[in-house]
Amino acid sequence: MSKLTLRQLNKQDEDAFFEGLKEWDGEDLDWYTFSWKPGMPFSEMITILENEFAGIDLLPGRVAHTMLYGFVEGKIVGRVSIRHSLNEHLRKRGGHIGYAVAKKFRKNGYATEMVRQALDHCRELKIPKLMVTCAEDNVPSCKIIERFDGKLEDKIWDDEDKEMIRRYWVSIEE
Numbered sequence: 539m540s541k542l543t544l545r546q547l548n549k550q551d552e553d554a555f556f557e558g559l560k561e562w563d564g565e566d567l568d569w570y571t572f573s574w575k576p577g578m579p580f581s582e583m584i585t586i587l588e589n590e591f592a593g594i595d596l597l598p599g600r601v602a603h604t605m606l607y608g609f610v611e612g613k614i615v616g617r618v619s620i621r622h623s624l625n626e627h628l629r630k631r632g633g634h635i636g637y638a639v640a641k642k643f644r645k646n647g648y649a650t651e652m653v654r655q656a657l658d659h660c661r662e663l664k665i666p667k668l669m670v671t672c673a674e675d676n677v678p679s680c681k682i683i684e685r686f687d688g689k690l691e692d693k694i695w696d697d698e699d700k701e702m703i704r705r706y707w708v709s710i711e712e
């Protein structure tokens with residue numbers, strides 16, 4: 539696996555961000571970004587991300603979060619969102635962290651490595667344990683959570699997406 543660096547975006551990442559966006563053509567944009575909307579200047583999104591990190595001007599139903607992008611050889615392969623706290627919706631589905639890797643880059647261990655590095659950010663954020671959720675049939679995601687010793691709390695029915703969800707807790711050691 540090539541070396542992956544997980545970090546927040548800065549103003550120099552415009553080209554990498556829009557290159558990475560192409561990999562999600564025709565897919566749910568949320569897997570790549572919650573903050574950018576078509577036509578939005580990159581600099582505006584950076585301001586939004588800074589505000590979302592600080593908990594400023596949050597959209598209804600959103601909590602403060604850290605958006606981290608995984609870079610390999612200058613290209614964005616995926617992202618991790620760390621929610622700083624849980625609300626009712628995230629407790630049911632979404633949990634503290636969500637991650638995605640573009641199709642082209644999957645099965646290289648990148649998601650596993652992004653989650654490994656994201657745990658350091660969770661330590662800094664003083665989140666003692668993470669709720670992580672995945673659809674029952676999402677084999678790679680379940681594997682990743684169990685790799686980090688996720689303890690299955692329960693399985694619940696998600697009436698929105700009409701599927702069974704597994705809810706795990708991952709402990710963050712100091």
Ligand SMILES: CC(C)(COP(=O)(O)OP(=O)(O)OC[C@H]1O[C@@H](n2cnc3c(N)ncnc32)[C@H](O)[C@@H]1OP(=O)(O)O)[C@@H](O)C(=O)NCCC(=O)NCCS
Nearest residue numbers: 637638639644645646647648649650671672677678679681
């Ligand atoms: C889930 C996802 C992030 C995995 O990304 P990835 O970079 O391919 O994951 P990794 O390469 O780190 O693989 C993790 C494990 O899953 C396995 N795996 C990967 N793809 C798999 C597949 N299609 N079927 C079965 N196992 C798979 C890998 O072999 C690895 O297992 P191992 O550690 O035992 O070898 C990616 O498929 C994705 O973005 N899916 C859409 C978004 C999503 O579902 N996010 C998770 C929300 S809970």
